[in-house]
Amino acid sequence: MATLKVPDAVPSPTQDCERLRNAVQGLGTDERAIIGILGHRNASQRRKIRETYQQLYKESLVDRLHSELSGDFRKAVILWTYDPQERDAKLANEALKSKKKGTKELQVIVEIACANSPHHLQAVRQAYCSLFDCSFEEAIASEVSLPIRKLLVGLVSSYRYDKELVDMNIASSEASKLHEAIKRKQLDHDDIVYVLSTRNMYQLRATFKCYQQKFGNPIDQDIESCGEGVLESLLRVVIWCIQSPEKHFAEVIGTSITGLGTDEDSLTRAIVTRAEIDTMKIRGEYFNIYGTNLDGAVDDDTSGDYREFLMTLLGARI
Amino acid sequence: MATLKVPDAVPSPTQDCERLRNAVQGLGTDERAIIGILGHRNASQRRKIRETYQQLYKESLVDRLHSELSGDFRKAVILWTYDPQERDAKLANEALKSKKKGTKELQVIVEIACANSPHHLQAVRQAYCSLFDCSFEEAIASEVSLPIRKLLVGLVSSYRYDKELVDMNIASSEASKLHEAIKRKQLDHDDIVYVLSTRNMYQLRATFKCYQQKFGNPIDQDIESCGEGVLESLLRVVIWCIQSPEKHFAEVIGTSITGLGTDEDSLTRAIVTRAEIDTMKIRGEYFNIYGTNLDGAVDDDTSGDYREFLMTLLGARI
Numbered sequence: 001m002a003t004l005k006v007p008d009a010v011p012s013p014t015q016d017c018e019r020l021r022n023a024v025q026g027l028g029t030d031e032r033a034i035i036g037i038l039g040h041r042n043a044s045q046r047r048k049i050r051e052t053y054q055q056l057y058k059e060s061l062v063d064r065l066h067s068e069l070s071g072d073f074r075k076a077v078i079l080w081t082y083d084p085q086e087r088d089a090k091l092a093n094e095a096l097k098s099k100k101k102g103t104k105e106l107q108v109i110v111e112i113a114c115a116n117s118p119h120h121l122q123a124v125r126q127a128y129c130s131l132f133d134c135s136f137e138e139a140i141a142s143e144v145s146l147p148i149r150k151l152l153v154g155l156v157s158s159y160r161y162d163k164e165l166v167d168m169n170i171a172s173s174e175a176s177k178l179h180e181a182i183k184r185k186q187l188d189h190d191d192i193v194y195v196l197s198t199r200n201m202y203q204l205r206a207t208f209k210c211y212q213q214k215f216g217n218p219i220d221q222d223i224e225s226c227g228e229g230v231l232e233s234l235l236r237v238v239i240w241c242i243q244s245p246e247k248h249f250a251e252v253i254g255t256s257i258t259g260l261g262t263d264e265d266s267l268t269r270a271i272v273t274r275a276e277i278d279t280m281k282i283r284g285e286y287f288n289i290y291g292t293n294l295d296g297a298v299d300d301d302t303s304g305d306y307r308e309f310l311m312t313l314l315g316a317r318i
Numbered sequence: 319m320a321t322l323k324v325p326d327a328v329p330s331p332t333q334d335c336e337r338l339r340n341a342v343q344g345l346g347t348d349e350r351a352i353i354g355i356l357g358h359r360n361a362s363q364r365r366k367i368r369e370t371y372q373q374l375y376k377e378s379l380v381d382r383l384h385s386e387l388s389g390d391f392r393k394a395v396i397l398w399t400y401d402p403q404e405r406d407a408k409l410a411n412e413a414l415k416s417k418k419k420g421t422k423e424l425q426v427i428v429e430i431a432c433a434n435s436p437h438h439l440q441a442v443r444q445a446y447c448s449l450f451d452c453s454f455e456e457a458i459a460s461e462v463s464l465p466i467r468k469l470l471v472g473l474v475s476s477y478r479y480d481k482e483l484v485d486m487n488i489a490s491s492e493a494s495k496l497h498e499a500i501k502r503k504q505l506d507h508d509d510i511v512y513v514l515s516t517r518n519m520y521q522l523r524a525t526f527k528c529y530q531q532k533f534g535n536p537i538d539q540d541i542e543s544c545g546e547g548v549l550e551s552l553l554r555v556v557i558w559c560i561q562s563p564e565k566h567f568a569e570v571i572g573t574s575i576t577g578l579g580t581d582e583d584s585l586t587r588a589i590v591t592r593a594e595i596d597t598m599k600i601r602g603e604y605f606n607i608y609g610t611n612l613d614g615a616v617d618d619d620t621s622g623d624y625r626e627f628l629m630t631l632l633g634a635r636i
Contacts, residue, residue: 118447122440125477129436135479150508153516159443159477161453179337190468198471273423 001280003315006042013052016041020049021057029068032304038077040313042276043084050081073306074266080313085123088112089131091269096143101185103233104150108269109140110234113155114241115198115248116161116277125156147188148231154197155238161200168210170203175211178219185226185237196238204242211277246278250285253294257301267298267310275313283314319598321633324360331370334359338367339375347386349622349623356395357630360594361402366398366401391624396588398631403441406430407449407585410442414461421551424466427458428552431473431542433566434595436480438527465506466549472515473556477519486528493529504542505553514556516575517557522560547566564596568603571612575619585616585628593631599631 011019016037023030025039038046053061062081079087092112095105097222112124116176128136137153144152174195181189211219212213226232235307252270256263274282286294293314302310311317329337334355339349341355356364371379380399387395397405410430413423430442447453455471461468492513499507517525529537538557544550559567570588573579592600604612613634620628629635 022461051328122477129477129479133479133481133483135477135516135518136476138479140511141516153512157472159440159453159455159475161451161456163451165451194459194471196461198453241595277624 001278002274002276002284004042004275004281004313005041005315005318006040006045010041010045012219013040013045013048014056016049016128017053020053021062024064024068026124028313029096031069031073032048032308034077035312035317037310038081039309046081046084065245069305071306072089072268073304073309075265076306076309078270079268080275080309083127084273084276085120085127086131087245088120088124088273089127089136091156091273092128093132093139098138099142101230101235102160103230104263104266106144106230106234107151107237109236110153110155111245111248111273113152113158113243114238118158118160121156122159136207141315144180147313149194150188151193151231157175158197160198163200165200166200166202166206170199171206171210172214174199174207175214178207178211179222182222182226182309183285187223187226187231196235196242202240208243210240242294244285245274245287246281247289249274249278249282250289252292253282253286253298254290257297262301264306268300271298271310271313280313319596320594321597321601322358322360322631322636323633324358324363325565328359328363330343331363331551331573332374333376334363334367335379335480336531338371338379342382342386342519345569349387349391350626352383352395353583353630353635356399357627357635364399364503365401381437383469387623389587389624391622391627393592394581394624394627396587397586398593398627401445402591402594403438403445406434406438406442406591407445407454408588409591410446410454411450411457414457415475419462419548421548421555422581422584424462424470425555427470428473428555429559429563429566431470431476431593433563436476436478438470439474439479466552468506469514469549469552469556471513471587472511476515476517479516480519484520485519486524489528490532492517492525496525496529497533497540500537500540500544505541505549506546510553510607514553514560519560526557526561562603563592564599565603567592567596567606568600568607568612572603572608572615575615580619582620582624589616589628589631597632 018104019033019037023033041049050061062078064077065081066074082090091108097099098105113121125136128139132139133168136156140152140156178190180189180193181192195207206231208219214278216221220236223232223235223239237248241253246248249270252266256266256270269280283294290297295311298310299307308317337351337355341351359367380396381397383399386393400408409426413426414417416423431439439449446457450457454474459467495509496513499505499510503564513525515521526537531537533540537552541550541553541557555566567588569586574584574588589597601612606616613629613632616628616632617625618625626635
C-alpha cells in the first residue's frame with residue numbers, strides 16, 4: 001500500500017500545467033505550488049501533465065524544473081516527475097556510470113530486478129534501450145566486472161512468473177543447491193544465479209525458509225559469513241528484496257538518516273520509488289526495526305522544500 | 319515483407335464471424351470459407367474475430383475449429399488463429415514437452431529468440447507465463463539438460479537493443495572471444511552465451527563478418543567442425559537466424575519438402591510464423607538456394623485444404 005495522496009477531484013492536466021507554469025515563471029519559484037501539484041499526482045497523471053506542458057509551452061517540464069530548482073529537492077522532484085520505468089533506467093545508469101561501484105551504488109539494480117513486478121523490470125529494460133542506446137545488460141557487462149556482472153545480468157534478464165505457485169520439492173532441492181554453493185564460497189555459481197533470477201518470488205521465499213530449516217541459519221547470514229565483498233553484500237540485498245521489499249527499504253531509509261549526516265540520494269530513492277507501491281508497509285517495518293516513527297525521523301533529518309516534498313510523498317502533508 | 323493479402327475493404331468482425339459460423343455449422347464444414355476469411359486477416363483482425371466470435375456464440379473459435387477440422391490443415395489453421403505470441407509460446411511448449419529433444423524440436427526456441435524482435439520475444443515470455451504457469455526459462459531449465467539449457471535460457475532472457483548500432487572494436491574483440499571458445503570446443507562458454515544473447519543483431523552480424531576476416535572460416539563452419547551434437551547444430555541455427563532469418567526459413571521449408579515424405583510440422587511452422595513478417599524475402603532466398611519457385615514447391619508437395627491454406631498465406635490465392 002502506497003502513501004501517495006491524490007485528491008478526489010483531480011484538476012485537468014491543462015489546469016495543473018497552468019499552475020505549474022505560474023510557479024516557475026517570473027521572479028522566484030513557487031516551490032510549494034510545485035510540491036502541491038506534482039506531489040499529489042500518480043504516474044499516469046504526471047505523464048499527462050508532462051505531455052500537456054510540452055504541448056502548451058513548447059518546452060520540457062523536466063528541463064524547466066531542472067533550471068528552476070536546485071539541490072536534493074531538485075533531484076527528488078525530477079526523479080518523481082519521470083515515468084517510473086524511465087526513472088529506474090536513469091537511476092541504474094547513474095549507478096553504472098559512477099566511479100565507485102560498491103553495494104550502495106549497485107543495489108539500485110538489484111532493487112529494480114527483485115523488488116518490482118516482472119512487468120516493471122521489462123519496462124525498465126525497454127526504457128534503458130530508448131534512453132541509452134544499448135541494452136541494460138550490455139551496460140552492466142561493460143561497467144561491472146565479474147563475478148558481480150554475472151549476478152546482475154542474470155537478475156535483470158529475468159521475467160518471473162508472477163503468481164503464487166510453490167513447489168516444495170523444488171524449494172527443498174534448490175535450498176540444498178544454494179547451500180552447497182555457499183558452503184564452497186562459490187557465490188557466483190550458475191545454480192545460485194539461475195535460482196535467484198528465474199524462480200517466482202513465492203517459490204524463492206519457500207526455498208529460503210526451507211534453507212533455514214534444513215541447514216540451521218538464515219541464508220543471508222550464511223552468505224555474510226562467506227566474506228565482506230560487494231558480491232556478498234549484493235547477494236544479501238537480493239535475498240532481502242525477495243523476502244520483504246518493504247523491510248529492505250525501511251532499512252535503506254534507516255541507514256540513510258542514522259548517524260552523522262544524511263545520505264540524501266538513498267533517502268530520495270527509497271521514498272520516490274516506493275511512494276506509489278508500498279510506503280505504508282515500509283512505515284510499519286520501520287517502526288518494527290527502529291521503534292520510532294518513519295515520518296518523524298524523515299521530518300527531523302531533512303529540511304526546507306526537500307523535507308516538504310518527501311513528507312508529501314509519505315502522505316504526511318495535504 | 320510479408321505475403322499475407324488482406325483485402326482493401328475488410329468486413330467487420332461480426333460479418334466475418336457470421337460467415338465463419340455458417341462455415342462450421344450444420345452438416346459438413348466449409349473449409350474453403352474458413353481459409354477465405356482467416357487466411358486474409360492480419361493478427362489484430364484475427365484477434366478481433368476471436369473476441370467477437372466468443373461474444374456472439376459463447377464458444378471459443380479455436381475450440382470450434384479444433385472439433386470441425388483435422389490433420390495438418392487443422393494444426394495450421396489453429397496456429398494461425400492464435401495471437402503470434404500465444405502461438406510461439408505454444409510451439410515452444412510443444413517442443414519442450416516432446417520426448418525427443420533434438421535440433422528439429424528445439425530450434426523453434428532459437429527462432430523465437432533470434433529471428434524476431436525483442437518486443438515479440440518479450441510478448442512470448444509473457445504469454446508463456448499466462449498459459450503454462452511458469453516462466454519460459456523455468457520450463458527450459460526443467461526440460462532441457464546442460465549445456466543446451468544454458469544457451470537457450472540465455473537466448474530467451476535477452477532483450478536486445480533493436481536499432482542499427484555497431485561498434486567495430488567490440489566486433490573485433492568479441493570475434494576473438496568466440497574464436498577462442500570455439501577453438502577449445504567450449505561451445506557453452508560464458509562468453510559465447512553472453513555475446514549471442516546480449517548484443518544487437520547488427521552488432522552480431524559485424525562480429526561474424528569480423529570473425530571470418532580474422533580467422534578464415536565462417537563461424538558456423540568452425541562450429542560445425544566442433545562436433546555433430548545438438549548443441550553444435552543449435553548454435554548454427556542461432557548464427558543463421560541472426561545472419562538472415564529469411565534464409566534460415568527458406569532452408570527449413572526446403573528441408574521439410576525435399577526427399578521422401580514431407581515434414582508438415584516444420585513446413586507449417588515456417589509459413590504460419592513468417593507470413594506476416596518476411597515470406598516475400600523467404601521466397602527470394604528459396605529461389606537462390608534451390609533454383610526453384612517456393613510456391614510451386616509447396617503446391618507440389620502438399621494437397622487438399624492444407625495446400626490451399628498454405629498457398630493463401632503465401633499470397634498465391636486470392
